[in-house]
Amino acid sequence: MTFNEIMEIKNAGRLEEARNAAQTELAANPDNLEIRRAYAWTVYEYLKKAVKTADIEMFCENIKLLPEASMPADELVFYSSVQFQIGKIIYVTYKIDKHVDVLCDCIFESIKGLPMLVSDSSYLFMFKAFHRERARWKRYGEFCEWWNLDNLPAECYQCNDNEENKSLPLAEQAYIELAKSILVSGDEGKKLSLAQKLHQLRIDYPRYKYLLYYEAKLYISLGRCHEAFVMLLPYVASKPNDAGAWLALSEASDDADMRVSCLCVAIMCKSKPEMQIVVREHLAVDFARRQMYAEASCEVMLAVGECKKNAWQVPQSFRDIVASDWFGSVAPTNGNFGFYKRNSRLARKVVTLNITEFSSFEGDIKIAAGGFGFVNEGEETAFVPAKLIQDAKLSNGQHVVIKVQKTFDTKRNRDSWSAFLIV
Secondary structure: OOHHHHHHHHHOOOHHHHHHHHHHHHHHOOOOHHHHHHHHHHHHHHHHHHHHHOOHHHHHHHHOOHHHHOOOOOOHHHHHHHHHHHHHHHHHOOOOOOOHHHHHHHHHHHHOOOOOOOOOHHHHHHHHHHHHOOOOOOOHHHHHHHHOHHHOOHHHHOOOOOOOOOOOOHHHHHHHHHHHHHHOOOOHHHHHHHHHHHHHHHHHOOOOOOHHHHHHHHHHHOOOHHHHHHHHHHHHHHOOOOHHHHHHHHHHOOOHHHHHHHHHHHHHOOOOHHHHHHHHHHHHHHHHHOOOHHHHHHHHHHHHHHHHHOOOOOOHHHHHHHOOOOEOOEOOOOOOHHHHHHHOHHHHHHHHHOOOOEEEEEEEEEEOOOOOEEEEEOOEEEEEOHHHHHHHOOOOOOEEEEEEEEEEEOOOOEEEEEEEEEO
16 A cells, blocks of 8 residues: 555544554555655544544554654654644643653653654744643653753743742753752763753853752762852852751761751751651761760651651651660650750851851860960961850860861961851
């Protein structure tokens, strides 16, 4: 049967007959372009029909057949038409179907090996349809990587200045989702490449607020924590009540006291239960490491209670702590708020002062006549401002632990340490 004969059957509305005939001819003549074309267009008719009736099953059944047709990349009208139908089926089923993830998975698996028409407007239309499902479809980040966000036109990067709808630009939203996907991928090359891309986007679009956070998270996952820490300081300062920001700063810090201090601030921030559980997980592990078993038990009990309340799975780290020899033999505290409050001072001070390099000194303070003082540790000396001494009501010779920042002594022309917090 020829191309024209198959198309006549299709045009007469006998789709199943046309598709079966084309499939039979294709099996016998796999290299015949005309037959491949006839088969592809009969399959396309089913896609159109599925869109009109919002029939997801029919659409999935037929989109899976497209790779068999092996249509060449220069079949521009065909690929443009298919891309429009893909976008349409996702849009028309958006409100009526709860299993859109199955539809998106099916389409993605079927088309990712095809030479899709990147330069056509239908390609962006298809992307926007998938983008609309980003909250319900777990593979959206993987889709963004395949689709290639470099193909986004300039309009997708523009900020919305509408007071009633200040949503993030589509490009910023997409790169955030891509970053989430790459973060869990384990591919260091992709992580570094995307971190550099996000950095350039922040330069090109200074109003993008959230890319810095994900750039820092990528550097943390690469083990480049100091870079991430320096990067996050102004971000956290601009979001003092964001638990996620403080948690990220904790992950970026190489100072044990700073890590727990950030967690103390994070747990005192208003946040969703999911975030609170993550912060409590970090706190519980830290408390157990410090042998603060009563405090660790408290965090575990609060988190496990929240998990049971919401029918969530209890994280493995909590189960490990519960299985520890000491758990159950130590009564949990009634709450760790006092600890949070005391130990949050360091993180707040570091962020407020934008300190990128600091350390701890411990020793006896020597107070000079001018009210300022010094603490020696080994061969190094740290300067302690008079106000810190006065606020802490320190006396000469008193044993102290101080947090110090790197400064430059212009008189001696060398680096030195200056206290910014009495612990």
